[in-house]
Amino acid sequence: MKQVKSNHSRANQIATSMGHVTDAMQRTSKKQVPQASRTTLQVNQAAKQSSNQAKQLMSQLGQNFSRDVGHIRSVAKEFERADRALSSGFDLDLQRFGK
Numbered sequence: 001m002k003q004v005k006s007n008h009s010r011a012n013q014i015a016t017s018m019g020h021v022t023d024a025m026q027r028t029s030k031k032q033v034p035q036a037s038r039t040t041l042q043v044n045q046a047a048k049q050s051s052n053q054a055k056q057l058m059s060q061l062g063q064n065f066s067r068d069v070g071h072i073r074s075v076a077k078e079f080e081r082a083d084r085a086l087s088s089g090f091d092l093d094l095q096r097f098g099k
Helices: 008-030 041-096
Strands: none
Touching: 008 041
16 A cells, blocks of 8 residues: 655755745844935934834834744644554554454
């Protein structure tokens, strides 16, 4: 009988790659943005506000992405566990029927 099997290692590879993206997002959200010195105060303030908002959004995206990476790993482990349980169950059924 054909073995039931999920690809846990591939899921981990994808999650690891996504983890690297998460790290980059977090680094980006913490970078300091230099302020212009030759523009008006109003323009500087608007630019600073936009920059802070973009950094905050990047940080939130990174946190959500990181949570999704954890979910991928968790689901992959659960599928692997279910695959093992189903495989051993199929083997027991075949032995019981003498095949």
